[in-house]
Amino acid sequence: MSGPYLALLQTHAPLLMIVVPLVGAALVLISGSARLAWLVAWLSAGAAAAIGFDFVARLLSADSAVTIVQVAPALHIDGIGAFGAALLALTLTLCVIATGASLKDAGAKEAPVSLALILCAAACWIGALLARDLIALVAAVEAAWLASVGLAVVNAARERAPLNGALRMLSLGGAGGALMLLGVAMLGRAAGGFTLDALPVAHIRMPNLASAGAALIMLGLAIKVGVAPIHAWNAAVLGRGNAMVVSGVGALGVLGALSVLCRFAAYTITAPEIGAAISAALAGLGAVSVVFGSVQAVGAGNLLRLAAYAGVAQVGCVLMSVGLGSPAGFAAALIQLVAFAAVALAFYGGAAAGRVQSLAMLDGYGQRAPLASAAIAAGALSLMGAPLTIGFLGRWRLVEAGVGAGWWWAAGLVIVASLAGVFYGGRLIERMYFRRANTAYAGEGSVWRLVLAPALLAAIATIAIGFAPVFLLRAADMASGMMTGIGT
Amino acid sequence: MAAASLEPLLAAGAIALVVIGAMAALLLANVVKRIAALMIAGFGAIVALAALGAPDSALVAGVAVVFAQTVVGVAIAVRLQESYGAIEAPEIDSADGAGDARDEAP
Numbered sequence: 001m002s003g004p005y006l007a008l009l010q011t012h013a014p015l016l017m018i019v020v021p022l023v024g025a026a027l028v029l030i031s032g033s034a035r036l037a038w039l040v041a042w043l044s045a046g047a048a049a050a051i052g053f054d055f056v057a058r059l060l061s062a063d064s065a066v067t068i069v070q071v072a073p074a075l076h077i078d079g080i081g082a083f084g085a086a087l088l089a090l091t092l093t094l095c096v097i098a099t100g101a102s103l104k105d106a107g108a109k110e111a112p113v114s115l116a117l118i119l120c121a122a123a124c125w126i127g128a129l130l131a132r133d134l135i136a137l138v139a140a141v142e143a144a145w146l147a148s149v150g151l152a153v154v155n156a157a158r159e160r161a162p163l164n165g166a167l168r169m170l171s172l173g174g175a176g177g178a179l180m181l182l183g184v185a186m187l188g189r190a191a192g193g194f195t196l197d198a199l200p201v202a203h204i205r206m207p208n209l210a211s212a213g214a215a216l217i218m219l220g221l222a223i224k225v226g227v228a229p230i231h232a233w234n235a236a237v238l239g240r241g242n243a244m245v246v247s248g249v250g251a252l253g254v255l256g257a258l259s260v261l262c263r264f265a266a267y268t269i270t271a272p273e274i275g276a277a278i279s280a281a282l283a284g285l286g287a288v289s290v291v292f293g294s295v296q297a298v299g300a301g302n303l304l305r306l307a308a309y310a311g312v313a314q315v316g317c318v319l320m321s322v323g324l325g326s327p328a329g330f331a332a333a334l335i336q337l338v339a340f341a342a343v344a345l346a347f348y349g350g351a352a353a354g355r356v357q358s359l360a361m362l363d364g365y366g367q368r369a370p371l372a373s374a375a376i377a378a379g380a381l382s383l384m385g386a387p388l389t390i391g392f393l394g395r396w397r398l399v400e401a402g403v404g405a406g407w408w409w410a411a412g413l414v415i416v417a418s419l420a421g422v423f424y425g426g427r428l429i430e431r432m433y434f435r436r437a438n439t440a441y442a443g444e445g446s447v448w449r450l451v452l453a454p455a456l457l458a459a460i461a462t463i464a465i466g467f468a469p470v471f472l473l474r475a476a477d478m479a480s481g482m483m484t485g486i487g488t
Numbered sequence: 489m490a491a492a493s494l495e496p497l498l499a500a501g502a503i504a505l506v507v508i509g510a511m512a513a514l515l516l517a518n519v520v521k522r523i524a525a526l527m528i529a530g531f532g533a534i535v536a537l538a539a540l541g542a543p544d545s546a547l548v549a550g551v552a553v554v555f556a557q558t559v560v561g562v563a564i565a566v567r568l569q570e571s572y573g574a575i576e577a578p579e580i581d582s583a584d585g586a587g588d589a590r591d592e593a594p
Contacts, residue, residue, distance in 0.1 A: 139552070174529070
C-alpha cells in the first residue's frame with residue numbers, strides 16, 4: 001500500500017531535501033514554545049537527513065539505477081552536490097539537537113526564530129548544491145547567507161558581541177554578493193549561457209572574461225566560507241556566540257558555503273579554457289588560508305576562536321584538494337568536508353556543554369566534564385592529523401593526490417598545518433587533562449544530557465572512520481566520479 | 489561600418505559601480521553609509537547583468553538580493569544603535585575590545 005508513495009518520495013528526493021526543512025521552519029515559527037519548536041525542528045531536519053542519505057545511497061550503489069524525475073528544471077544532480085547535500089542534512093540534524101542546550105540562553109521568543117533560521121539556511125545551502133544554473137545558485141547562497149546573518153542578530157539579545165560580527169558578515173558578504181552577481185554576468189556572457197553543468201563542455205568565446213567571472217564568483221563564495229585573508233567576520237561572530245550561533249554559522253554555514261564552493265570549482269576547473277586559471281586561484285587561496293589559519297589558531301586564547309581559525313586552515317586544505325582538478329583531488333576534498341563537519345560538531349558541542357569560551361575555562365575540564373572533554377580531544381586529534389582519525393585520512397588523500405600531480409608544496413603545507421595542529425590541539429588536551437580547575441563549571445545540571453549526543457557522535461565518527469575508512473573512501477571516490485551529472 | 493554598441497561602456501560603468509560600492513562597504517566606518525554602499529554595489533551588478541545580456545530572471549534575482557540585504561542591514565543598524573549607542577564601526581570595535589581582552593586572558 002505504501003510502496004507507491006515511498007517510490008514517489010524517492011523519485012522526488014532532491015526537491016524534498018530542500019522543501020522539508022523549509023516546511024519545518026514554517027512549523028517551528030508557529031509552534032509557540034521553545035521546546036516544541038526544537039522538537040519540530042529536530043524532526044524535520046531528521047527527515048531531510050533520512051531522505052538525503054537514502055538518495056545518496058541509491059545514487060552511489062553501483063547496482064541500482066536511480067530515477068530522478070524532472071520535477072524542477074532548476075535542479076541538477078551531481079556527485080559533489082548530492083554528497084554535500086546529504087552531509088549538510090546530517091549536520092543540520094546534529095546541530096539542531098546540540099542547540100537544545102541553549103534554548104534558555106537564546107530566550108523563549110528568540111529560540112523558535114533561531115531554529116527556523118537554521119532550517120532556512122540549511123535548505124538554501126542544499127538548494128545551492130542542487131541548483132542547475134548560476135542565477136539560482138547565487139540566489140540560494142545569498143538567501144542562506146542572510147539567514148545566517150539573521151541568526152547572529154537574533155542571538156545578540158543577551159550578549160551584544162555577535163551584533164558586531166553580524167555587521168561584518170553583512171558588509172563582507174554583501175560585497176561578495178555583488179561580486180558574485182557581476183561574476184555571473186561575465187561568466188554567462190563568455191560561456192553563452194548560465195547553466196552550470198554546461199560549463200565543462202561549453203565553447204567559451206572569451207576565456208579571460210570567463211576566468212574573471214568564475215574568479216569573482218569564487219571570491220564571493222570564499223568570503224562566505226571564511227577563507228583567509230577575507231575572514232574578518234569569522235572570529236567576530238563565533239568567538240562569543242552561543243550554541244545557536246556557533247552551530248548554525250560555524251558548523252552548518254561554513255560547511256554549506258564550502259560545499260557549494262567545491263561544487264562550483266569542480267565545474268569550472270574541468271572547463272579546458274579556464275581550468276588552469278581556476279586551479280591556480282584555488283591553490284593560492286588554499287595555501288594562504290592554511291598558513292593564516294594555522295598561525296591565528298596557534299595565537300588564539302579563546303576556544304571558539306581557536307576552532308574558527310583551525311577551520312580556516314582546514315578550509316585551505318579543501319581548496320588545495322579541489323584545485324588539483326582531478327577525481328582524486330575531488331575525493332580528498334569530500335573526505336575533508338566530512339572531517340570538517342565532525343571536528344566542528346565535536347568542538348562546538350563540547351564547548352557548549354560547559355559554556356566554555358576562554359582557554360582558561362578548559363583547565364581541569366577532563367575531570368568536570370569527561371564526555372565533553374573526550375569530544376574536544378577527538379576533534380583536536382583530528383586537527384593534528386593524528387593517524388587513525390578522519391583528519392589523517394583527508395590529509396593523506398590530499399598528499400597522495402598532490403604528489404601524484406607534482407604538487408610537492410601542497411604536501412609541505414599539509415605537514416605545516418598538522419604541526420600547527422599538534423601545537424594548538426596539544427595545548428587543549430594539556431589544559432583539559434593535566435591542569436587543575438580554576439573556574440566554576442557552568443554546564444552541569446541545566447544542560448540536557450541529550451545535547452552532548454551530537455558532539456559524542458562526531459567524536460566517535462572521527463575515530464571510527466579512521467579505523468574503518470573503506471565506506472567513506474568508496475563513497476567519496478564514486479561521488480567525485482559523478483561530476484558529469486546524472487539524470488534530469 | 490559596424491554599428492556602435494553601448495554595451496562595453498555600460499559594462500565598464502557597472503563594474504566601476506560594483507568596485508566602488510564594494511570598497512566603500514568594507515572601508516566606511518558608518519553603518520548606514522555601508523548599507524548605501526552595498527546598494528550601489530548591488531545595483532552596479534544588476535546593471536552589469538543587463539548590459540551583458542542576462543535574462544530577466546537574473547535581474548529579478550539581483551533586485552531581490554539587494555532588497556533583502558538592505559532590509560537586514562537596516563535591522564542591524566537599529567540593533568547596533570540600541571545595544572552600543574553608536575553606528576560607527578570603530579566605536580563598536582572598541583566597545584567589544586574590552587570583552588575580547590577578558591576572553592583572551594590566560
